[in-house]
Amino acid sequence: MSKLGKILYTEDEIEKRIKEMAWIIQEEYPPEEDLVVLAILKGSVYFLSDFTRALKRPVLLDFLSIGVKRDTERNRIITYVKDLSIPIKGKHVLLLEDVIGTGLTLGxxxxxxxxxxxxxxxxxxxxxNPKKRLLNVTVHYSLFTMPDTFVVGYGLDYEEKYRNLPDIYELKMR
Structure with missing residues (x-):
């Protein structure tokens, strides 16, 4: 059984940080060069949608969908359910991720x-969530540093539920 806990990040806080980050990022990429914004399905869909609408430049969009089988926290097998659809050779790529914890999947x-x-x-x-980091991966931009807890909402789920919530909540497990 699970129950929603406190709101960690409100819809307004998320929107404000997205707009700030969009401004920072669009200043870093030359407007005459292609920028591919790549998201990992399904958790990043809301984030991708809001972030790309906040950018004031053309972008190319693509998605990866992965399957992760876990033997243990450190032993994972990743399969690509949906791979890249557009060529990215020689293009700037910005990978959007919902949550970065251990860094193993991201690596x-x-x-x-x-x-x-x-x-x-x-x-x-x-x-x-740098407290969970096991692999040293570079995270160039982060909207929020989260507490070490399980979260849902704004695309993040528990057993495919809660994605549609506009805020990000702590999920209490019982």
Whole structure:
């Protein structure tokens, strides 16, 4: 059984940080060069939608969908359910991630994306949980540093539920 706990980040706080981050990021990429914004399905969909609408420049969008089988917290097998659809060779790529914890899954995804030879590859996360980090991955941009708790809402789920909530909540497990 699970129960919603306190709101950690409100819809207004998320919107404000997205607008701030969009301004910062669009200043870093030359407007005449392609920027591919790549999101990991499903958790990043709301974030992707709001973030790309806040950018005042053209972008190309693509998605990865992964499957993760876990033997233990440190032993994961990642499969690509949906791989890249557009060529990214020689293009700037900004990877949007919902939550970065251990860094193990992200490290594997970054290696996969790098195999397509983008001009640059940076990571933007909605929530960063550096206390969980096991692999030293570079997170270039982060909207929030989260407490070490399980969260839902704004695309984040528990058993495919709660994604549609506009705020991000702590989820209490019982």
């Amino acid at each position: 594997t995804i970054l290696q996969h994306i790098e195999s397509f030879s983008p001009k640059s590859l940076k990571v933007l996360t909605l929530l960063d």
